[in-house]
Amino acid sequence: MSAGTTAARISQRISAIAESATLAVDAKAKALKAAGRPVIGFGAGEPDFPTPDYIVQAAIEAAGQPKYHRYSPAGGLPELKKAIADKTLRDSGYKVDPSQVLVTNGGKQAVYNTFATLVDPGDEVIIPTPFWTTYPEAIRLAGGVPVEVFAGPEQGYLVTVEQLEAAVTDKTKILLFVSPSNPTGAVYSPEQVAEIGKWAAAKGLWVVTDEIYEHLTYDGVEFTSIATAAPELGDRVVILNGVAKTYAMTGWRVGWMIGPADVIKAATNLQSHATSNVSNIMQVAAAAALTGPLTAVDEMKVAFDRRRKAIVAGLNAIDGVECPTPTGAFYVYADVRGLLGKEFETSNGPVRPSTSAELAALILDEVEVAVVPGEAFGPSGYVRLSYALGDDDLAEGVRRIQEFLGKAK
Structure with a gap:
């Protein structure tokens, strides 16, 4: 086998690893946003809050101590x-x-x-x-x-x-x-x-x-x-x-x-x-x-809870989408099997997605909202959305999804 073949260059063990789907979706959303596109990302599970001040201050003080160098x-x-x-x-x-x-x-x-x-x-x-x-x-x-x-x-x-x-x-x-x-x-x-x-x-x-x-x-x-x-x-x-x-x-x-x-x-x-x-x-x-205290955590939970209720209500308002109310973390896992096979009008003509991966790609291309398809987490037919983003972005993102998916035939 020549030294230049793919098999010789990359081990089978590493070649078999799938890219992190959540980070891939988040990276694509951020790249589009950096290019000036008004993309809203529901991909990464990342709180939009800053790290509490007392934690940041501890790091600043530690950086000045040679023993930590x-x-x-x-x-x-x-x-x-x-x-x-x-x-x-x-x-x-x-x-x-x-x-x-x-x-x-x-x-x-x-x-x-x-x-x-x-x-x-x-x-x-x-x-x-x-x-x-x-x-x-x-x-x-x-x-x-x-x-x-x-x-x-x-x-x-x-x-x-x-x-x-x-x-x-x-x-x-x-x-x-x-x-x-x-x-x-x-x-x-x-x-x-x-x-x-x-x-x-x-x-x-x-x-x-x-x-x-x-x-x-x-x-x-x-x-x-x-x-x-x-x-x-x-x-x-x-x-x-x-x-x-x-x-x-x-x-x-x-x-x-x-x-x-x-x-x-x-x-x-x-x-x-x-x-x-x-x-x-x-x-x-x-x-x-x-x-330290859990005060900041409790404050973030109030916001997460508000967003949780808003996103569940918004998604369940779409025909063909069923979104159970989660009781933990900051994700919803919506069942979109009712939309697969339906026809959507797109900039390239009518399209009938047969998988949640195809549906997620359509949502990103057509209304510039990033969600993660169920294939990243198991069977097709579902999408995951993180509600750890800001209230305004969440509301606008859900509105765009509603507008696009609501036109399914």
Whole structure:
């Protein structure tokens, strides 16, 4: 084989990875906006609020201290690891030692580190679907096999133990559990969380639980950590989390994983070779966030709740669209199967989209609104919209979508 062929240049492992669909949609929207187009982006899950002042000030002060200009332990600053342990006990009722914490470069590195540490080639990981687009790619990179278990809007996008049971094989090693959910905003009840956790424990499975949206719940719905709800799991649970969503710190890139000491030690070893320590300045800012008040978070939730109600009402006003009301995170997951196959008048003549990907492309091209198609998260037939953008943009974006989709024949 010649050195110039594609197969020789790019490894099969990396070639098989799909681009992050949410970031791709967001990048396209931002590029069009930079070119002067009035694009409104519902793609990225990114709060439009600034990071609270006290967190920014902590970073400014840290930047002036020479001790933070040097390498620090790959696993994280001791003060941040303690803050994470304390915060986990406060918010989840789950007691861990700081030695069970690994600070990562955002939540995505925590996801990658976890599956790279736990998964051997051929191991199966059950993924409740719709899923966040990064999960299956991280599993495949580790040599694992993602096994999708789909729950549609008819069951509130919540999988059942019976569905999980049907997906288990002798190769199943891990259950991925996410509540509140990205992309659906669905939240499992305390009883459902306990039932699923006890089932996983009885099966001898690991549970990897992503809790990054823990503070974003509405209508009196409770967040429940599966680690607390199912103590039967013992040391076979790994918690993923970060400051990005709760504190409007998406660009600061601080996440973490919590798990048994041997798993954290191995994952820390991996990170020591991959990236070493997270920026010390960002770690100090994260510690300030976790040890500070939740006042700013509560204020953001008021705005998210208002936008949640507005976007659900606006989408449900469109014939052919059914949008369940989410009770967590800041996304809606609208069912657009009723529009597929319908005819839309476009600048290039009539078009009949047969997939949600085609429909999303039409919406972007015709009315300059970016949404993420369901193919990024599982089956076709759905679109995800983030309502973390400003009120005015949200209202205008929904109006444009209504105007365009309302002309379906």
